[in-house]
Amino acid sequence: MSYNALTGLLSSVLASISMDNHTLSLAAVGLVVVFVVSKVMAYRDNLKRVGHLPGYRLPLFPYTILGIMFKNSNLIPGYQFLWNWRSSMYKRFKHDTISYISWFSGRALIFTSNVEVMRQVAGGTKSDFIKPAQASKVLLVWGSNILASEGGEHWRAHRRIMAPAFSQGLYELLWRTSISLYRQMLAGEEWETKKVAQVSRAQDFTYKFALLTIGVCGFGFHFNWTDPMITVEGDSDMTLMKAFEIFDHNQVTVLLPWWLLRLPIKRFKEYRRATAKLTEWMVGQIAERKELINSRTEDDKEKLREDLFTRMVKANEEELKKFRLADQELIGNIFILLLAGHETTAQTLAATLAQLALHPEIQDEIFEQIMSVVGSNRDPDLEDHRSLTKVLAAFYEGTRMYPAAHMMFREARVDTILHVENPVGEAPGTTPVPLPKGATVVVDVIGVQYNERYFDEPFKFKISRWADMPHESEAASAFSVGPRACIGRKFAVTEAVAFLTMMLRDWKIEPLMEAGETLGQWEKRIFQGNVMLSLGIQSASLKFVRRERS
Numbered sequence: 001m002s003y004n005a006l007t008g009l010l011s012s013v014l015a016s017i018s019m020d021n022h023t024l025s026l027a028a029v030g031l032v033v034v035f036v037v038s039k040v041m042a043y044r045d046n047l048k049r050v051g052h053l054p055g056y057r058l059p060l061f062p063y064t065i066l067g068i069m070f071k072n073s074n075l076i077p078g079y080q081f082l083w084n085w086r087s088s089m090y091k092r093f094k095h096d097t098i099s100y101i102s103w104f105s106g107r108a109l110i111f112t113s114n115v116e117v118m119r120q121v122a123g124g125t126k127s128d129f130i131k132p133a134q135a136s137k138v139l140l141v142w143g144s145n146i147l148a149s150e151g152g153e154h155w156r157a158h159r160r161i162m163a164p165a166f167s168q169g170l171y172e173l174l175w176r177t178s179i180s181l182y183r184q185m186l187a188g189e190e191w192e193t194k195k196v197a198q199v200s201r202a203q204d205f206t207y208k209f210a211l212l213t214i215g216v217c218g219f220g221f222h223f224n225w226t227d228p229m230i231t232v233e234g235d236s237d238m239t240l241m242k243a244f245e246i247f248d249h250n251q252v253t254v255l256l257p258w259w260l261l262r263l264p265i266k267r268f269k270e271y272r273r274a275t276a277k278l279t280e281w282m283v284g285q286i287a288e289r290k291e292l293i294n295s296r297t298e299d300d301k302e303k304l305r306e307d308l309f310t311r312m313v314k315a316n317e318e319e320l321k322k323f324r325l326a327d328q329e330l331i332g333n334i335f336i337l338l339l340a341g342h343e344t345t346a347q348t349l350a351a352t353l354a355q356l357a358l359h360p361e362i363q364d365e366i367f368e369q370i371m372s373v374v375g376s377n378r379d380p381d382l383e384d385h386r387s388l389t390k391v392l393a394a395f396y397e398g399t400r401m402y403p404a405a406h407m408m409f410r411e412a413r414v415d416t417i418l419h420v421e422n423p424v425g426e427a428p429g430t431t432p433v434p435l436p437k438g439a440t441v442v443v444d445v446i447g448v449q450y451n452e453r454y455f456d457e458p459f460k461f462k463i464s465r466w467a468d469m470p471h472e473s474e475a476a477s478a479f480s481v482g483p484r485a486c487i488g489r490k491f492a493v494t495e496a497v498a499f500l501t502m503m504l505r506d507w508k509i510e511p512l513m514e515a516g517e518t519l520g521q522w523e524k525r526i527f528q529g530n531v532m533l534s535l536g537i538q539s540a541s542l543k544f545v546r547r548e549r550s
């Protein structure tokens with residue numbers, strides 16, 4: 001008998017009893033029975049939904065309002081629990097794929113820190129798993145896009161148009177832009193003449209760097225560090241950069257309900273205006289770029305830039321009509337590139353710089369490689385990128401320890417079998433776990449990066465673990481694996497390697513401690529995970545000491 005049928009039967013029995021004292025007590029007992037039975041049955045259903053995998057049975061679900069209000073107790077883990085429990089969560093059950101069932105909210109999820117399970121669920125055209133619409137709803141406000149797509153053919157249509165935009169020409173533009181922005185930063189922040197520069201929050205400049213980079217290479221804006229004044233036509237108060245910044249600073253507002261955003265609150269009003277300006281600008285730009293692309297003269301075609309936006313419009317125009325994206329979908333994807341494409345890199349760069357501050361010996365090792373590959377008299381160029389393996393290793397290690405895209409929700413679109421790798425120490429191989437349609441798997445990207453199956457001593461910042469690793473290796477699983485892995489991985493790596501090469505050639509990085517603070521206290525203060533839209537560390541206070549060059 002199903003839970004609903006049982007509840008109905010008990011309610012009608014209770015309703016048919018007349019309400020004297022005796023029957024009132026009977027009704028109360030009946031209600032308790034209904035409650036207990038319903039919970040037992042829901043629990044039984046939930047066990048099925050998580051394939052009877054071992055795991056947590058706790059009162060609340062962490063991603064609910066109540067769950068968010070409580071922080072990190074054993075009974076109510078809080079929304080940062082994947083970070084806070086990363087050393088013990090899976091060890092406790094001796095499995096890297098476990099379940100979580102909440103007694104009261106009725107939610108049941110599978111959490112995995114296993115790359116093979118990640119591969120099965122991450123998606124592609126033929127996967128049995130999709131991105132649940134609920135998890136991506138907030139990303140749809142600017143139009144249908146690749147990141148929010150459930151999967152299957154719909155996802156492939158987006159990827160088909162976006163993939164060609166990540167071209168060699170883009171990476172060349174990106175490399176040049178990153179180096180130029182680094183120089184502009186030195187001038188703009190008045191570091192050029194300084195022997196020592198101190199910052200209380202390295203994120204301030206890594207954000208600005210990554211935002212301007214995606215602005216120039218993603219959108220084709222002509223921003224620069226100190227003078228980003230491009231006025232939107234007909235609105236002298238709002239420069240494009242201003243609109244861009246307002247949109248960016250308010251990213252979290254995408255999580256709010258739409259009606260709240262309509263309230264006459266100054267911040268929301270500005271956000272709406274900035275989004276409208278950017279959209280208006282994009283609509284105009286799409287038309288302009290289409291005209292250039294379809295123009296017959298080679299001269300006009302030469303004017304086409306290498307930025308992602310231009311190249312996406314081009315790929316779309318060149319696509320067969322039936323595969324073309326609508327303009328609104330192009331806009332949706334461009335906005336999503338801004339969202340996915342700079343906060344992640346900025347957070348990781350800040351975390352990498354802070355870890356390097358703790359490891360002067362690693363900085364020296366990297367410096368020596370930079371000097372032997374590039375030397376001190378010229379700027380690095382894109383070809384050097386392949387040889388700057390230690391710079392890349394530092395960034396990968398930052399990505400591993402602080403994976404900005406820290407979780408991925410997936411849902412079984414049909415009844416399916418999940419092949420769960422046996423725990424280390426047991427017979428190698430997998431165990432089939434039947435899952436019903438609708439079962440939800442959360443890829444805990446933090447868990448994967450701290451899983452000793454893949455990374456020994458995972459709490460140590462060790463760049464040596466990436467030695468001899470091919471550039472595109474799936475070992476860098478913080479970018480996900482399989483056909484739906486991060487499309488911007490090379491973009492992130494290119495800008496990061498260019499920026500870090502320039503930075504580490506010029507400067508030694510040291511922790512900037514507060515008065516009376518010990519190194520241990522600094523470390524504890526800085527390296528606490530900060531889980532918002534993406535994962536990062538706390539404000540990284542750092543000191544940059546100019547390297548003496550012969």
Ligand code: HEM
Pocket residue numbers: 122146147159336337340341342344345348399403404405407408409445478479480483484485486487488489491492
């Ligand atoms: C350190 C930097 C980055 C990290 C750690 C990262 C990580 C990830 C991960 C884990 C995913 C898979 C998400 C999922 O399937 O639910 C993803 C997807 C994506 N990323 Fe990145 N990313 C980074 C930088 C970038 C950059 C720079 C861009 C763009 C310029 C970008 C654009 C995207 C897009 C568009 C997707 C969706 C791909 C698809 O669904 O086919 N990311 N990223």
